[in-house]
Amino acid sequence: MNDTECLYTLITGASTGLGKAFAEECASRKMNLILISLPNENLDKLCEKLKQTYQIKVQCKETDLTNLETVVDFANWVTQNFTVNILINNAGIGGTQGFADSEIGYLDNMIQLNIRAMTLLTRILLPELKKLNSSYILNVSSLAAFSPVPYKTIYPATKAFVHHFTRGLEAELEDSNVSVSVLNPGPIMTNADVSTRINGQSSYVKLSIMTPAQIATIALGKMLKGKSVIIPGIMNRINAFFIRLVTENFRISVGTRIFKREKKNSDENTDNRSKQSSWKQSGKKTIAR
Ligand SMILES: NC(=O)c1ccc[n+]([C@@H]2O[C@H](COP(=O)([O-])OP(=O)(O)OC[C@H]3O[C@@H](n4cnc5c(N)ncnc54)[C@H](OP(=O)(O)O)[C@@H]3O)[C@@H](O)[C@H]2O)c1
Secondary structure (H helix, E strand, O other): OEEEEEEEEEEEEOOOOHHHHOOOOOOHOOOOOEEEOOOHHHHHHHHHHOOOOOOOOOOEEEEEOOOOHHHHHHHHHHHHHHHEEEEEEEEOOOOOOOOOHHHHHHHHHHHHHHHHHHOOOOOOOHHHHHOOOOOOEEOOOOOOHHHHOOOOOHHHHHHHHHHHHHHHHHHHOOOEEEEEEEEOOOOOOOOOOHHHHHHHHOOHOOOOOOOOHHHHHHHHHHOOOOOEEEEEEEEEEHHHHHHEEEEEEHHHHHHHHHHHHHHHHHHHHHHHHHHHHHHHHHHHHHHHO
């Protein structure tokens, strides 16, 4: 397994969405890869495809990054067996729910994945990154980091952590060979849940939608040029400018209107799905009888 001669790019959450787009973009630039996701058949398929198409080395690891011991073991396995010169902390989860209705496990997973896994992977890999002539850390935050967002509550708070952590670390490493960037994308059509939520938004919000591939190309290019804060797309840069221009109370009242509607759509979809599922189950029972 030991392959410390070659350089690798490590991408978390690489089986789908933005992480997969990062993997494809890096592979097209002939970078060797270490890809992580939850146990998922998509990851193996992606690894095989990238190896064959681009003739690069790809290691896949199915790991639950919400588990402390697993994160530490995984990071130590990486440092002992590979030389990583680019770390892309992409894995993250979110959603739109009233806080009081949220399950404890849902909240805990979001905090452990979005905050703890990113922090510890960075901490454990940093001494190795510092040994190289040049290396990079890219942490995926969100435009949501720039404001409290009702009905998302925990998600923007975790993304504000990612943003502030990354900017602080960047300053600490200013005189080192490690370049540190944070990515703050707006809405991206990734998984079905996110796409349904985005489709229920206003035409204005839809103007800022970008594809995972567009974001990965922009983010990787700017990261390699050493850009600190990467906000892809003109509409997202305009939005980020206005978000920071207006008062926090104004942002919260606009956010309440937008995300109350998103929560309502999301609740209706869940209701429809459960009605369909109970209809299917009752159908099965009829057939079985
Ligand atoms: N989509 C948006 O509109 C949007 C906007 C701004 C920022 N972002 C940020 O962009 C990043 C990627 O988002 P996305 O929409 O592309 O996500 P996604 O499509 O849901 O993909 C998430 C990835 O993370 C992996 N993952 C989830 N839980 C994990 C865990 N416990 N351990 C290891 N891997 C895990 C998933 O693996 P499995 O496939 O195996 O579950 C998948 O590969 C996130 O940090 C998100 O906050 C997204």
